[in-house]
Amino acid sequence: MKDTLANTEKKTAYILTLPAVALVFAIILFPIFANVWISFKEVELKDIRIPEPRAKKIIKSISEDPSKIKILYKLRNSSLLQEIRDVSFQDKFPKNFKIEKLDPRCEFKKYTLKCKFGNWPAKYRENFQVVFETNDSSNIDKKGLKSTKPKLNGTSDNILLNTDFTLKNFKKVLFDNEFVDLLLTTFYYTFFGTVGSIIFGILTAQMVNQKFYGRTFMRSVLLFPYVAPVVALAYTWELLLDPNSGTLNSLLINYQVIETPINLLGQKYIDINILGFDFKLRLALTTVIMFEIWRYFPLAFLFILARLQAIPQELYEAADVDGASPFQKFFNITLPQITAVISILFMIRFIWNFNKFEDVFLLTGGASGTRTLPINVYQQGFAISDIGMGSAVSIVIVVLLLLFMFFYFKLLGKRVDEN
Amino acid sequence: MKTKNLILFTLISSFFLIFIVSIWKILATLQGLNIQNFNLGIIFIFGLLISFANLRIGKKIKIFYKSIIFSLIFVVCDGYIIQKLPLWYNTGIFLILYFFVNKINKYSFADLKEQHSTQVIFFDFLTLFGILFFSFVILFPFYMMLITSFKTQIALLVNPLDFSINFGQDFKDLFKSYFVIFKSYKFGQYILTSTIVSVGTVIITLIFAIPAAYAIARLNFFGKTFMSTSILIIYMFPAIVLVIPLYTIFSQLGLRNSIEGLLIVYTATTLPVAIYMLQGYFKSIPKELEEAAILDKLSWFGIITKIIIPLSIPAISSVALYVFMIAWNEFLFSLMFLDNPNSFTLSRAIQYLSGDAETPRQYLMAGSVIVTLPVLFIFVYFEKYLVSGLTAGSVKG
DSSP: OHHHHHHHHHHHHHHHHHHHHHHHIIIIIHHHHHHHHHHTSOOOGGGGSOOOEEEEEEEEEOSSOTTEEEEEEEEEESOSSOOEEEEEEEEEOOTTEEESSOOTTEEEETTEEEEEEEEEOTTOEEEEEEEEEETTOOOOOHHHHHHSOOEEEEEOOOTTTSOOOOSHHHHHHHTSTHHHHHHHHHHHHHHHHHHHHHHHHHHHHHHHTSOOTTHHHHHHHHHHHHHSOHHHHHHHHHHHHOTTTOHHHHHHHHTTSOSSOOOTTTOSEEEEEETTEEEEEEHHHHHHHHHHHHHHHHHHHHHHHHHHHTSOHHHHHHHHHTTOOHHHHIIIIIHHHHHHHHHHHHHHHHHHHHTOOHHHHHHTTTOTTOOOHHHHHHIIIIISOOHHHHHHHHHHHHHHHHHHHHHHHHHHHHHHHHO | OHHHHHHHHHHHHHHHHHHHHHHHHHHHHTBTOOOOOOOHHHHHHHHHHHHHHHHHHTTSSOHHHHHHHHHHHHHIIIIIIISOOOHHHHHHHHHHHHHHHHHHTTOOHHHHHSTTHHHHHHHHHHHHHHHHHHHHHHHHHHHHHHHHTTSOHHHHHHOTTBOOOOTTSOHHHHTHHHHHHHHTSOHHHHHHHHHHHHHHHHHHHHHHHHHHHHHHHHOOOTTHHHHHHHHHHHHHSOHHHHHHHHHHHHHHHTOTTSHHHHHHHHHHHHHHHHHHHHHHHHHTSOHHHHHHHHHTTOOHHHHIIIIIHHHTHHHHHHHHHHHHHHHHHOOHHHHHHOOSGGGOOHHHHHHHHHHSTTSOHHHHHHHHHHHHHHHHHHHHHTHHHHHHHHHTTOSOO
């Protein structure tokens, strides 16, 4: 009895989880495997469209004879590259129709015209014409004729399903001169974005953890950049930073801080002189990182605030008795209490920033030295239309990501052991 | 020791005064006032004098009169003698000074003698500074987004710093950008598409997630631990990696440019979060209720619909709000899958609009306001439910 109960429980569990698991498998896991497959192929954007046989039906009346009607089918192969084999054609007609002349490829049975057109090479076109006669010479319903659409079928090679593989994509990705630059840009973007958002998160969490008027309102406001749509925010920033009429540049010129506008999003380098040392700052990249910090520090803020509120007040009271200064309290009590949260946050944000696409894409489109790996996936796959290359870049991302995940879970595992 | 503390206190408070007055001056400049100089030196000296005088006077004069006197002196110098500025600007300055004097009023000579007094003062002002700084940095772009949408192209070209809104003008002129994007750019349709996609995603996600979360929370089966850990791993997986294979598959299946295609992808990407959040909540529901239900011969379906769902309405609604926000804000997949303007979502439509360099930016901003408002409204209104979910990591980004 107990055994069967356990069995039904198992069965129900599988039934309940199956839809979700199947969907996640189809849309998330399967594409990752498909990515591996595509990355070893030479595929371009134009290759992925499956060639289709198409027909456009045009109805012409013959003026001398109202009982006759001419139907013209403009047949074509939709693909400019691939042939379609064994094309078959089928169209239905009203019951009073009789065919006048039958094409040798076709047969007319049960008021249905069926044809076998054989193989169509790429770019194939044909004007196929049939004349019909009605046996009762009544008026012909042209609209009705037009509404029945011919059905066409054919088989063609799917370039994605054949087994030609190549290593060309990976060679191109990994041994390209720009690859090191690409990795470095991605690393700068990820690392400084992560560190920056965590530092701002600590500052704001420490701030909101104190009592002041309007504290809950402040907490909502701090989360605005995180919950608002990225499209709106990116365009607003672009508008603020625009070199020609942007608010920031206009303000700085108005206050005579600068003389000529700075193109914060379009200039790759800016020369900066600090203490007599000249160095080049990657300006556009810095701006994009600033946006990233601005948009994602709220997450760090929330996590750290939740942790801060869980720190027992006795610790601070004891420190007050010992006469500790605010700085000492922060470095000796607060900071050790939030290190665990920070280490987890660092990994989460690192992984997510590493894969961030929208922000950079909307702000600069990857121009002026802001091309990160995810941007490269898009550019290879859709701008250069080399799907295979795009896939190869995403495989590189997945491999790097798996490395991060490995260390992340190792770290998490360690932390769990300690507790 | 005392003089060192005194100097530090006056310096910190003066810098704070400079900061708040500067923010006010920036905002005033953006209302079209011709302010070209912050007069930082003068404000700084005033700051030093006021904070020192405040300490000196102490409690001899009532705080109310003290604040008014100091504020009036500052306003007269800043707003009338140095540069003649309108009344609303000076009222603002007056209120800022009033606030400032009230803030520094709580410190006295005796406080400055105490241990760590400079650090305490430093932290106090740092908090104040932080509140103002972050409010400004965060709200400023939103503010600019809103007021730009009410301006006209010509007005912005004439004076790129004048963002004042003339409320006296005709209602139609004020909301012109909004009328235009609804009329000529079909924004009504985009709002509808976005709403259908987001609400659809919420419904489908909940239908899939509630049973799965229940099974993971309550039932014993082979592969349960594997499933709950893989939820987290899948959640970490980046969308950009899925884009190319999904694009090719969807193209071949004819699912691109269709709402169904978006619904499938959005549901799949939000499912792991939804299951993760729901199973956490389901675990907290007492088991005894279900045991009673099993004795009553209720089926699993009955347990979920009659016990679990009514008990977890708050959790389910917070998951629903999240999924709605994720789907509403989503951009990457809508960029990849939609290239026919008839099937655009709001985000995609705004991006498409910006692709045309001729599009006036107030239209772009009006579109941005439209796409931002619902999300911010939901967020502020349901903040209490949503914040706890955010810490559970529900919004990926």
